[in-house]
Amino acid sequence: MKMILNIEPKPQTRPRFSKFGTYEDPKMKAWRRQCSQLIEQEYEGDFYDGPISVDVVFYMKAPLNVSKKPTPKARAKTWDVFKKFMNERLWHFRKPDIDNLIKALFDSISNAGYNKVDKKGIVWTDDSIVCDLRARKKYSPNPRIELEIKELG
Numbered sequence: 838m839k840m841i842l843n844i845e846p847k848p849q850t851r852p853r854f855s856k857f858g859t860y861e862d863p864k865m866k867a868w869r870r871q872c873s874q875l876i877e878q879e880y881e882g883d884f885y886d887g888p889i890s891v892d893v894v895f896y897m898k899a900p901l902n903v904s905k906k907p908t909p910k911a912r913a914k915t916w917d918v919f920k921k922f923m924n925e926r927l928w929h930f931r932k933p934d935i936d937n938l939i940k941a942l943f944d945s946i947s948n949a950g951y952n953k954v955d956k957k958g959i960v961w962t963d964d965s966i967v968c969d970l971r972a973r974k975k976y977s978p979n980p981r982i983e984l985e986i987k988e989l990g
Contacts, residue, residue, distance in 0.1 A: 840876070840880060840984055842872065842875050846940055855901070880950075888988075888990055889989060891971070895974045947961065
């Protein structure tokens with residue numbers, strides 16, 4: 838099952854502590870809610886409750902020095918970087934960490950269509966069933982998340 842989520846990837850934030858208890862960043866909650874709604878609208882695959890493999894690519898927004906079209910007089914190296922960016926072949930090797938991106942995505946998938954009675958969502962029972970994972974981060978002019986889920990034999 839392949840799926841494309843047209844939402845800019847966002848890393849999971851750490852919980853905050855105050856004298857009134859623990860709380861989560863409201864922007865992170867809103868992003869996860871929006872991501873879960875996208876999954877509910879787009880998902881047409883099977884329900885998984887056994888071991889699965891997940892292949893995910895996070896296409897990240899690029900900084901201006903990469904995404905801005907170089908001038909005709911620019912160096913060849915600058916043009917090479919820009920062409921790689923436009924062809925989505927430029928690796929994103931800065932923050933955020935890939936594990937925090939995965940955490941936010943997996944929490945959104947688990948919450949998509951969550952039923953409190955059955956204690957499961959529309960995609961899988963829980964993200965603990967992911968036994969094989971491949972994740973990549975790349976720069977793209979079109980930020981999104983592409984994922985593929987396969988059942989393991």
